[in-house]
Every structure is written in structure tokens, then in C-alpha cells.
Amino acid sequence: MDEDRSIEYRQGQIPQELQHNVVITSVDYIYNLIRKTSLWPMMFGLACCAIEMICTAAGRYDLARFGMEVMRPSPRQSDLMIVSGTVTKKMLPQIVRIYNQMAEPRYVIAMGACAISGGPFKDGYNVVSGIDKYIPVDVYVPGCPPTPEALLHGVLKLREKIAKQSITQVSWYRKGSQDAIPVPVLGPDIFDPRRVPEIRKRTLAPRPDDDGSEATEGAQTVEDQSEA
Amino acid sequence: MFGKGVLKGLGVTMKHWLYTYVDDIRKIPSRYAGGRDILKQMPDEEGIFTIQYPEEKRVIPERYRFTPMLLYDAATGKDLCTACGICTKVCPTQCIWIVRDKDEKGKPISRPAEFYIDASLCMNCGLCSEFCPFGAIKPNHDFERAVYDRHQDMIYDKQALLVPLEYHAAIHPTEYAEEEAAKAAKAQAKARRAQSRRRRGSAADRKPGEDGAD
Amino acid sequence: MSEMSAQETLPYHEAVPGAVLERLENGSLIVAADKLLQLGTYLRDHEGYDLLSSVTGVDYLGYKGRDASNRFEVVYHLYSTKRGGGPLVLKVRMPESNPELPSVVSVWPGAELQEREIWDLYGIRFTGHPNLRRILLWEGFNGHPMRKDWHEAYYEEEHKPFRSRHPNGHHVLAEDRAPWHDNVFYPEGWDPEIWQEPIVQYRLPTDPSLGTTGDLPTERIVVNFGPQHPSTHGVFRMIVTLEGETIVGLEPEVGYLHRNHEKIGERNTYLMNMPFTDRLDYLCSMSNNLGYALAVEKLIGAEVPERAEYLRIIMVELTRIINHLLAIGFLLNDLGAFFTPVLYAFEERELILDLFEEAAGSRMMCNYMRFGGVAHDVSEDWLERCRYLVNERLPRRVDELERLLTENEIVVARCKGVGYLSPEDAIALSVTGPLLRASGVQYDIRKAEPYSIYDRFDFEIPVYHGCDVYDRYRVRVAEIRQSIRILQQALKDIPPGEIQSGKKQHLLRVPPGEVYSRIEAPKGELGFYIVSDGSPNPFRYHIRAPSFVNLTALGPMSVGYKVADAIINLGSIDIVLGETDR
Numbered sequence A: 001m002d003e004d005r006s007i008e009y010r011q012g013q014i015p016q017e018l019q020h021n022v023v024i025t026s027v028d029y030i031y032n033l034i035r036k037t038s039l040w041p042m043m044f045g046l047a048c049c050a051i052e053m054i055c056t057a058a059g060r061y062d063l064a065r066f067g068m069e070v071m072r073p074s075p076r077q078s079d080l081m082i083v084s085g086t087v088t089k090k091m092l093p094q095i096v097r098i099y100n101q102m103a104e105p106r107y108v109i110a111m112g113a114c115a116i117s118g119g120p121f122k123d124g125y126n127v128v129s130g131i132d133k134y135i136p137v138d139v140y141v142p143g144c145p146p147t148p149e150a151l152l153h154g155v156l157k158l159r160e161k162i163a164k165q166s167i168t169q170v171s172w173y174r175k176g177s178q179d180a181i182p183v184p185v186l187g188p189d190i191f192d193p194r195r196v197p198e199i200r201k202r203t204l205a206p207r208p209d210d211d212g213s214e215a216t217e218g219a220q221t222v223e224d225q226s227e228a
Numbered sequence B: 001m002f003g004k005g006v007l008k009g010l011g012v013t014m015k016h017w018l019y020t021y022v023d024d025i026r027k028i029p030s031r032y033a034g035g036r037d038i039l040k041q042m043p044d045e046e047g048i049f050t051i052q053y054p055e056e057k058r059v060i061p062e063r064y065r066f067t068p069m070l071l072y073d074a075a076t077g078k079d080l081c082t083a084c085g086i087c088t089k090v091c092p093t094q095c096i097w098i099v100r101d102k103d104e105k106g107k108p109i110s111r112p113a114e115f116y117i118d119a120s121l122c123m124n125c126g127l128c129s130e131f132c133p134f135g136a137i138k139p140n141h142d143f144e145r146a147v148y149d150r151h152q153d154m155i156y157d158k159q160a161l162l163v164p165l166e167y168h169a170a171i172h173p174t175e176y177a178e179e180e181a182a183k184a185a186k187a188q189a190k191a192r193r194a195q196s197r198r199r200r201g202s203a204a205d206r207k208p209g210e211d212g213a214d
Numbered sequence C: 001m002s003e004m005s006a007q008e009t010l011p012y013h014e015a016v017p018g019a020v021l022e023r024l025e026n027g028s029l030i031v032a033a034d035k036l037l038q039l040g041t042y043l044r045d046h047e048g049y050d051l052l053s054s055v056t057g058v059d060y061l062g063y064k065g066r067d068a069s070n071r072f073e074v075v076y077h078l079y080s081t082k083r084g085g086g087p088l089v090l091k092v093r094m095p096e097s098n099p100e101l102p103s104v105v106s107v108w109p110g111a112e113l114q115e116r117e118i119w120d121l122y123g124i125r126f127t128g129h130p131n132l133r134r135i136l137l138w139e140g141f142n143g144h145p146m147r148k149d150w151h152e153a154y155y156e157e158e159h160k161p162f163r164s165r166h167p168n169g170h171h172v173l174a175e176d177r178a179p180w181h182d183n184v185f186y187p188e189g190w191d192p193e194i195w196q197e198p199i200v201q202y203r204l205p206t207d208p209s210l211g212t213t214g215d216l217p218t219e220r221i222v223v224n225f226g227p228q229h230p231s232t233h234g235v236f237r238m239i240v241t242l243e244g245e246t247i248v249g250l251e252p253e254v255g256y257l258h259r260n261h262e263k264i265g266e267r268n269t270y271l272m273n274m275p276f277t278d279r280l281d282y283l284c285s286m287s288n289n290l291g292y293a294l295a296v297e298k299l300i301g302a303e304v305p306e307r308a309e310y311l312r313i314i315m316v317e318l319t320r321i322i323n324h325l326l327a328i329g330f331l332l333n334d335l336g337a338f339f340t341p342v343l344y345a346f347e348e349r350e351l352i353l354d355l356f357e358e359a360a361g362s363r364m365m366c367n368y369m370r371f372g373g374v375a376h377d378v379s380e381d382w383l384e385r386c387r388y389l390v391n392e393r394l395p396r397r398v399d400e401l402e403r404l405l406t407e408n409e410i411v412v413a414r415c416k417g418v419g420y421l422s423p424e425d426a427i428a429l430s431v432t433g434p435l436l437r438a439s440g441v442q443y444d445i446r447k448a449e450p451y452s453i454y455d456r457f458d459f460e461i462p463v464y465h466g467c468d469v470y471d472r473y474r475v476r477v478a479e480i481r482q483s484i485r486i487l488q489q490a491l492k493d494i495p496p497g498e499i500q501s502g503k504k505q506h507l508l509r510v511p512p513g514e515v516y517s518r519i520e521a522p523k524g525e526l527g528f529y530i531v532s533d534g535s536p537n538p539f540r541y542h543i544r545a546p547s548f549v550n551l552t553a554l555g556p557m558s559v560g561y562k563v564a565d566a567i568i569n570l571g572s573i574d575i576v577l578g579e580t581d582r
Ligand code: SF4
Pocket: A047, A048, A049, A050, A084, A085, A086, A111, A112, A113, A114, A115, A119, A120, A143, A144, A145, A146, B123, C279
């Protein structure tokens, strides 16, 4: 989905019919101006990064300057989800559900190393290695935690991205764009319903080597490398 | 009287609101120390102090840590890093990857051929720079690193990491001065040692490699 | 015969014969599992060990001198709130197959959540536990992850540093290394299509008399708060049973931020854990640093130079101020004073964070303490600014905060008499920190078992006897004032000199042994339990987190109040999820 969008941004620069050009660009301009200057983030914090997010909203950095001070606790009223902190497997179904409840156009900022890739806790058995594996992410803000300025820089990047969109191309006026993302399920480990066939195939199929557990495979790769 | 507490509280809020303006007026032309592009809130600022990022920026303290950078000497074009691997050993997230360079015969030489830092893992802890014996890796101050794609843009290779020594001197002036002083002192000590050795005239007790930086 | 007499010399032999099997060199007692409850009751009632501080599970697989017959161990740390002083350590050893021991919830109810955690992570079963189900993970999770032979999906090597990083460190993503490309692992033969979600049995109240008002027929309903709810301070969930508006049962559900701190901590070297402790209670990284540094210093016997001691105290007390300011701010948030008090708290916090950033390099994740000292020195200018803050600004601001809130009729009406927790209950539930002191128990580790250089400062332990939310607020304000007092003294006396004893080492060799070291963190007793096997990595690394243990009290203290009070009760406990779930 993310890929589709970025292709659209690029295409959005070149409308097909020339006579519509002027009209559409100014409509686009106004459409994007309104959207980008009143992004309402969702009041949604996960971990340490959330505190820096609150700092961004507090007096020193003042998110209100960007028209973003209305933090909504309800996903239905917000446009921007700032995934601020470590996404754990236990929390993931809820996050995807919340994302599904947000109305289009919706944007996601992955704030901090944890939300981007699992960060310092990536090896953890309960940590999702990157929220972008489950929901599309628009901007990644590295840091641990990103300082308020760094988050604001991410917001500005997002605004740039919004400014490049075109009303003729955006996905949310098309059919099928509103399909919800399947909510992951907590089994013996988290699994994505979209991957059920693959999981089935691999867990039920007999393995070539008998004790082919995860751990030994990982160790093998390490050895391979050191030999190389 | 019932309601007195509430009124008193409202008084506090009122005062807070007014104080911002009082401070503004008291410190005409600007209470944002040092003009409006270098900002630092002093402890005696009473009102709300807002930094209008991105137009204004806060003074970043010297020790501020963000994803590290690698230094090279612009004069000689050489990296400071010797691929000793200590930073990979202290890094808590194990996000530093180093390939040590080899000469034609395949003997390892003290220079990194490849150097990666995975910024999507780095926890900005600063341990790598704290324990690097050569002062080759330093925390960067550039926090404006938001990207659209994490797989391409967040794994910094050597090219992306290298910055000239001058940049380090500019953002870490005190630390740089200390390093330079330490270096000068060491050079001096070395010279003195060499001198005394020459005076004694005994080449026997000269240990090779003793002069290497530690 | 000689065996018999050896038995008799063991402690508590007359009271509970045969309970103590062995006395170890470091003073801890090995207890027979079947006599544990008896001994516990005796210790609580006759020896004054009323506070069960921490319960820790340890898996000794591969440890020298251990085999399958005593692979698992559960460690209890008992303290006395009246006497103060050090702990009495009880240990129960269990074999590899079917480890089981009686639950001590009937003696010390505060063990409830901690025993659940051990069951979850180690698979040690506590018989007689009222509600033994997984707590940090979910029901149906595959295995017990803290066992030494359980490997996570991204498992690379047993211990850091990993060999693949140098000198041949071609960058490989963990995703590319792991067979599923994700951080997941499914047991062989598992079929997601026929798999059924296990049924989770929440404990619902059975007492029919609770909450019924008049003749109005009401029906009990169960309401879920969270995990995404604006007033749960992060990802925390409460399962509240209501009768009308009255709470008849409340069960906390945690684990939504379980980041496997301990598992990662056992892979790390000692030093690597320091920045990880920052992320425990992320509002008070300095206190966590101190707690961890003290624990490791106890193991290696490091000295700390004077100046570093003072710097540590200064940082930790500043942290306490930040934490209490925010706790009050968020409590008011929960009361509905939306964001104004929080913003005021943040204003002061920013100034303190500026100081932290200058001294340590980061606003929140300070990573400031080292074993045997601190990482960086501070300048005279820094101290001067800190003095100004402490002497001039903060006292004034605390007065202002009090003017804003203490007599505010709405605050008083909402908080007074809400969330009653009697002193006896508080101790029994292992509650510590401001929560305990608001229940009229004057217990503060800084006085009861002084660490660092707290014995040099002149300060008091504020205590209130209201046992309600209002007094928890007042205790926090009073503690801010005491912290300011300590800071004033520390900033006056801070000597010049070294900040680090010995040479800074990145690979620390720690002698084999174990240590439990605790400090009075802003939220309560923060303990680190470390077992070392002599290698550069801790063998067991456990955190006794105050937020987690204090949560035990949330249910008992909310029952009987209105549903809106559950939220301020939670606010008054002041939890931080990073620490609760670790
Ligand atoms: S990125 Fe760092 S600060 Fe943010 S949630 Fe993760 S550990 Fe905490």
C-alpha cells in the first residue's frame, strides 16, 4: 500500500489533460494546504517516546503552531497516528485495529528506533520488529528518543509529503482503498492472517533436517559469516 | 469560604498567562538569549518559553547525543578509526558493523573497509564514543534525519558516516580542545622520553609499539 | 546424630522444625517447599518481617554446581518496616521437571503479581495461587521465555558482543537472518487454521453484597479500560466489574509494553545494561542508573569518589522532583483538569532536563552513572544554574503548585477519602514509596537502609495518615520539598575532585555471587537482583519494579468506589509502563 502511494505522489505531478492542469493544481494546493495545516494527531502513546511527544505538545515546542494541538483520543477523529514507542506483540492487534478505525486520509509517523525496527529491544521475544510490517508508515523519525525538534522535523517531512499529493490520484477516493488491514492474532506467537497459508505450509511440512529449529539456523548463518 | 481555593488556583493560572508577556516586555528587545536563532532558556525565565522550530533552533549542548559519526582528517584524508572493534563490543544494541581492511597479501590492516551503523537500532547511548580509544567515533548533533524509507536510508555506511575533524571541533569545542591538549601533552612526553633515552644512549630498552596510542 | 545437631543450629528451628534446610555463606536460607508457608507466617507474625519486597525466579541451567535436581530457584526478599535494615533472603529450590511450590499470597498478598510473572516467564507453578495465569505475555504463548534454554526468534548468540560484528561485519538485518524474516517463531506441527484461542478466565468478584444500592435491580457489567485509553498512562488495561456505577471488582492487565528487558539484560554485558535501565522508568532514568550501578558496585566492591557521590545525589533528587511534578500533573489530568497542571509541570521539567542534557547528553535517557563513578563531570556554571533552580525557582514553583491545587475545592472533593488503603493492607500488599507513606507508614529506604551518602543529609520522611488519594498528592508535594532540601545541602557541599575511581572498563569481570540492592526510587522500592557466574554477562538480572508491585493494590483500593475513581486511583499510584512491564 505504501508503495502504491509513493508511485502516486510521483505521478501526481503530471496530470494527463493539460486544460485541467491549472484547475487541478490550485485545487490540489488548497486541498493539501488544508489537510497539512490541520493534522490532528491521535493521543496515543506507547513508551518512552510518548513522553517526548507530550513534550512536543507542551509549552517549549508547542505543537499548536502546526495546527496539531487537538490531540484526539479517538481514532475516528484523527488523521495522524504517531507510533511513539515500542510496539509489542501483545499490543499489536490493538494498534492495527485503531489504525483501521481511523478515517482516510490517514498518516503514520513511526517515532523512535523502536517503532521503526524494534530498536534496542529488537531481539526481544515480545517486540515487533518494525510497525511498518503491519501498517503503512509515511515518515520514520530516528532517535531514541527523538528530541521534540526531531519529531517536529518528521512532522514537517510529512507535510512535504502531503503537499505533493494530488486529489486526482489519492487512493482514498478509489474503490477498495478502505479495506481494513487484517488484525494480527495472538497464537503461540503473533501471526498475520494474510500469512496463514505460508505458516501452515512451513509448520506442517516435514523439515529436511530433524532438529531444524530456529536457533540452530541462526547459529549456522553466524558461522557461515565468520568462515567467509 | 467555599470556592476560595478555586479562585486562588485561577489566580495562579492568570499569573502564568500574564508572566509570559511581562517577561517579554522586561527583556526588550528579546528574551531569547543571543537573538532569535540561538535559543536557550535560562533558569530565570518565568513565562512560557517557546522555540519556534524550524525557524529558530535551540542551542544544542556539547554532549548531546544522536546517532554517531566517524571522523576523518581532512588534511591527510585518513580515517581516525583503526578498526579495533571496541565500539562493536560495547554497543548495547550491536548496531555497529565493521569490516577490517586487508592489504594485497590478505593481512589485516588497521583501517575499516566497511563501517555500518544501523540507525534504526541505535539507542544513542554514546558508549561507542566513550570507549573508542582513538576518538574516531563521536555522537553527531544533526537530529534532522527523518526519512521516508527505512531500508535504504537508515543504514548508514561509511560514506554517510564520515565527517571531517573540523566538524567535530565545531560542535564539540571543549572536548576537542581537551583532546588536542592531551595529544600535545603526549607528544611532549614522547619527545622527552626519546630525549632521555638518547642521552642514556641505550637502545636496548626501547620497546617497539610502546608509543602507539592507547 | 551429628546431622541432627546441624539441623538444630539452623535458624528458626525451634519455631518451625525442618523448614530451613541450609544456611548459605551469604546468609540466605534454603527453605523446604512444604514448610514455606509455615515459616512465612512465623516470620511475619513473630519476627516482624512484614514486607515481602521481591519474589524472583532464577533458572540455574548451566550454572556451576547445579544440576537438574535443583535447576529452578525462587528467591524471597523480606524486610521489616519497623526495624529497617537489610533483608532476610529465603530460597526454595526446585527440580527441572514440574517445578512447583506453594504460593505465599495467603501470607503476603503482595506476592500475587510477582508470582504470576514467575509462572509466566519461568513456568514455575505456584499451588494455591488465586489467579495463576500469564501476566506479561498472553495465554497460549509458546513456552516460558526466561528459561535459559528458550531462544527468541532473532537469537544470534548466547551473549553479546556478537562475533559477527567485527572484524568481518558485513551488515545483515536480523530479518534476513531469521527463517521467518520476522521476530516470530511457531512450533512445529502447529496449524493456524484449526488452532483455537485459549479461553482466558478473568477473576470476577463473587461477593453479592457489594455495590447493591437500594431496591433498584442492577446488573453487573464488565468494562474494559485500555490498553489504548487516554487516562491509563500508556498501554495498560483494567478490567472493571461494575454494579451501576460502583466498582465491585478490578483486575489490572499488564504486559502491553513487555520489552523483554531481563532476557536482553542477560545477553548484555554489565555495562550494556546501563543504557537499558534508562528505559525502565523512563521518567526517572537517573534513579534507575543509580540503582543498577549500586548493585553492580556491591558485587565488584568498587569505591565511588566523593564528587561522584554528590553528583549522583543531585541527579537523583532532581529526578525525584521531576517525577513527582509529573505524577501530580497527570493525576490532575485524570481528574479532568485537562493538561494545565501537566503543562506547568513540564515547564519546570524542561529546565531540569536542560541540566541533564548538558551533563549527560540526553534529555531523558541519561546513561549517566558508571560503575565506580559517573560518566561526565559538570561545570561550575552548571552548578550555579542548578543552585539557582533549587534555591530560588523550585521552592517558589512548588508554593504556586500548592496554591493552585491543595485547597482547590474540586480537587479536595474528588480526592479526599477516595482510594482508602489502610496501613496494614499497604504493607501486606508490598506497596512502597509515596503510596506507603500516604498510608501512614514511615518507611523510606534512604533512612531505613541508607545507601550512597544519604546519611549525611538532613531531611525528613514526610508521612500522612489519610490513606487516600489526597494524601498521596500531599506526600508527593512534601517529598519535593524534602528533595529540594537535600539538593540545597548537596550543592553547597559538593567537593571538587575525581568522578571515577579506577579505570573505566567496558568488559567488566564480576566475581561469582549474587546481590540484591535497592534504592528509594521516586515511585518506591527499586531493586536489582543480579546473579553473576563470573563471566562478563549477568547470569540473572531481575528488576523489582515499584510500579509493577504497587499495582497489586489497585484492585483492593478501588473496590466500592465509583468508576471515575478507578482512574484517579491509578493516577495516584503513579505507574510508568516501561517499568511495570519491563
Ligand atoms: S525508541 Fe528509545 S525512547 Fe523510544 S520507545 Fe524505544 S527505547 Fe524508548
